[in-house]
Amino acid sequence: MIARMWRGQVHTDRVAEYVTYVERTGLTGYRQTPGNRGAQMWTRDLGDGLSEVTTLSWWESLEAIRGFAGDDLGRCPAGLHRRSAAGVADALRHL
Secondary structure (H helix, E strand, O other): OEEEEEEEEEEHHHHHHHHHHHHHHHHHHHHHOOOEEEEEEEEEEOOOOEEEEEEEEEEOOHHHHHHHHOOOOOOOOHHHHHHOOOOOOOEEEEO
């Protein structure tokens, strides 16, 4: 089992909009991909006008992750990266 954790930051006044977007695109995409074993999302107010959004998904294999993410497993999904543009880099890890 492989866990895939993605984190991004968004301005707190847009967190609800962003959560809806991530649910509709990221989490739905994860869950529809063969080999995915589940996905969750959390948010955390950082207290400085930014909020952190974290997704955690579980996968059978790296090949299953490639079914969602493509060949470059170190890249954040392009749509998520563009939308989280709060001036802070996204982070992606496989555990």
